[in-house]
Amino acid sequence: MKALLFIETDKEKVLGGSLELISALKSLDAEGTALIVGNRTAADTVAALGIPVIFTDAATDCDTLTEVLSQTVKEENPDIVLLANTVLSKNLAPRIAGRMSLGCVSDVIGVTKTDGKVMYTRPAYGGTVLEHIEVEGTAVVTIRNGSFPKPESASNASVTEKKIEIPEEVIKAKIIDTVKEISESVNLEEAQVIVSGGRGMGNAENFKLVEELADVLGGVVGGTRPAIEEGWISRAHQVGQSGKVVAPKLYIACGISGATQHTSGMSGSNYIVAINKDEDAPIFEIANVGIVGNVSDILPAMIEEMKKAKAE
Known part of the structure; x- marks a missing residue:
C-alpha cells in the first residue's frame, strides 16, 4: 500500500496536524511519500522523520496547490x-x-487495515455516532488533528526537488491584495491543555477564573458559543461545530452542559475533566472525571492547588 502525504506549513513551521499524518501512515504499515510546496526548510524537517519528500517551489494559493497535488x-x-x-x-x-x-x-x-482493505472512521451527526467508510480505489482523506500522535525521530530520508509547470488556465482566481485582520492569535488546534468556560460561568468576572486556571497550567482558553456571545471572550477561542475542533491531552470543561454543538469539537481530547453543578449534565457522559459543584467555588481551589504543585 502506497500513500501520498500533503504536508502543510505555516511560514517555516510544519503544522502539527500534518506531522500526525506520518503516524497515520505507520499505523497502516504503508509506504509513504510527503509533498511539500514552497518551504524547503520544512522539507528537511519531514525528511529527518524518515519520510521521502517531494519538494516543489510553487505558489500556495488553492488553485495552484490543487494542480500540484493532481499532477x-x-x-x-x-x-x-x-x-x-x-x-x-x-x-x-x-x-x-x-x-x-x-x-x-x-x-x-481512525484508520484500520484488514485483509488489505482500509476502513476510515469519522464522527457523524454532530459526533453522536461513528461511521465506518470503505473506499474503492484511491481515497483522498483528511485526518482530524489529535487523532494520531506526533511521529518519533527516524533516519533521514531523501528530498527530491521537482519543477511542476502550472498552466495559466487552471488559475481561476488571483490574489491581488491581502488585508490581515487584527485579531488575537489563538492556536487551539495544537494546544496540549485547554480550559474552556460555558454559560455556567455566570458572568465575565467568573470567566476570569477559567483564564487564570489556563495560565497556571500553561494551557489555552476555550469557550462555548454562549460565552462568546456574552462577550466574555473573543470568537477566536470558540470550540465546537461553529468554532475549532480540538484534541488536547487535557480538556477542562467549566460550567459547560455538554450540548452536541460543543462536544463534537472536543470529544477527541485524551482526558476530560468536567465541572458542573447539574449532576445530570450530558458533559459527564464523556468526561473521565466529573466534579459536581459550583464552578465559582471549585475553580479557586483548583487554581490554588495547582500553584502549590508547581511551587514544589
Whole structure:
C-alpha cells in the first residue's frame, strides 16, 4: 500500500496536524511519500522523520496547490492521499477528488487495515455516532488533528526537488491584495491543555477564573458559543461545530452542559475533566472525571492547588 502525504506549513513551521499524518501512515504499515510546496526548510524537517519528500517551489494559493497535488497523484499513483483536516486542506481534498474521480472522506479520526482493505472512521451527526467508510480505489482523506500522535525521530530520508509547470488556465482566481485582520492569535488546534468556560460561568468576572486556571497550567482558553456571545471572550477561542475542533491531552470543561454543538469539537481530547453543578449534565457522559459543584467555588481551589504543585 502506497500513500501520498500533503504536508502543510505555516511560514517555516510544519503544522502539527500534518506531522500526525506520518503516524497515520505507520499505523497502516504503508509506504509513504510527503509533498511539500514552497518551504524547503520544512522539507528537511519531514525528511529527518524518515519520510521521502517531494519538494516543489510553487505558489500556495488553492488553485495552484490543487494542480500540484493532481499532477503528483497522477505520477505517484498512491492508494491513499492523506491531508490534515485544516481549512486549506478541506478546500483542497474535494477539488482533487472531483477532478480525478476519486473517493473522498473528511474529518477521519481512525484508520484500520484488514485483509488489505482500509476502513476510515469519522464522527457523524454532530459526533453522536461513528461511521465506518470503505473506499474503492484511491481515497483522498483528511485526518482530524489529535487523532494520531506526533511521529518519533527516524533516519533521514531523501528530498527530491521537482519543477511542476502550472498552466495559466487552471488559475481561476488571483490574489491581488491581502488585508490581515487584527485579531488575537489563538492556536487551539495544537494546544496540549485547554480550559474552556460555558454559560455556567455566570458572568465575565467568573470567566476570569477559567483564564487564570489556563495560565497556571500553561494551557489555552476555550469557550462555548454562549460565552462568546456574552462577550466574555473573543470568537477566536470558540470550540465546537461553529468554532475549532480540538484534541488536547487535557480538556477542562467549566460550567459547560455538554450540548452536541460543543462536544463534537472536543470529544477527541485524551482526558476530560468536567465541572458542573447539574449532576445530570450530558458533559459527564464523556468526561473521565466529573466534579459536581459550583464552578465559582471549585475553580479557586483548583487554581490554588495547582500553584502549590508547581511551587514544589
